[in-house]
Amino acid sequence: MLRLIPAPVARRLLPLAHLVRHRWRRWRGAPLRGCAVVIENGAGEILLLRHSYGPEVWALPGGGIGAREAPELAARREMEEELGLRLEGLTLIATAEEVISGSPHTGFLFAATTPDVPRPDRREVIEARFFAPDALPEPLGRITRSRLALWRASQE
Numbered sequence: 001m002l003r004l005i006p007a008p009v010a011r012r013l014l015p016l017a018h019l020v021r022h023r024w025r026r027w028r029g030a031p032l033r034g035c036a037v038v039i040e041n042g043a044g045e046i047l048l049l050r051h052s053y054g055p056e057v058w059a060l061p062g063g064g065i066g067a068r069e070a071p072e073l074a075a076r077r078e079m080e081e082e083l084g085l086r087l088e089g090l091t092l093i094a095t096a097e098e099v100i101s102g103s104p105h106t107g108f109l110f111a112a113t114t115p116d117v118p119r120p121d122r123r124e125v126i127e128a129r130f131f132a133p134d135a136l137p138e139p140l141g142r143i144t145r146s147r148l149a150l151w152r153a154s155q156e
Helices: 007-028 071-083 142-155
Strands: 032-040 046-051 062-064 088-100 103-113 125-131
Touching (some): 032 071, 032 088, 032 142, 062 071, 071 088, 071 103, 088 142, 103 142
Antiparallel strands (some): 032 046, 032 062
16 A cells, blocks of 8 residues: 555655554554564675664664464565565574563564665665674664674574
């Protein structure tokens, strides 16, 4: 549905939609499920992005999981929709119990590689770039930091 709205209009509407969704989640407190993926390229760099809504931080790519959707399928769908990426070697590395927008959130963290160059949708994602793991940009989001710590622990 979002694809039917021109990108400049969508970028203007998404901050308002994010605020409404944030307040709805806080009021309702219903459990949520989402996924994030640490995506490496052939040079060992990891992909981070910036959204057109929410806090102005660098984050891992990811998104919500539908009611009857498997986390792996959601991860692949989100990467294709928002970044035009095909994932290789998608592996679940952690499941984290978090709080997002005041609601309990189960986050499924995956690791994968891609041969593709990210193509941000320019609606939800305004910038996506690969960075060396020891030279990540600032500011990083709080949840992104905790998820990267889980990814690093899985590398040991």
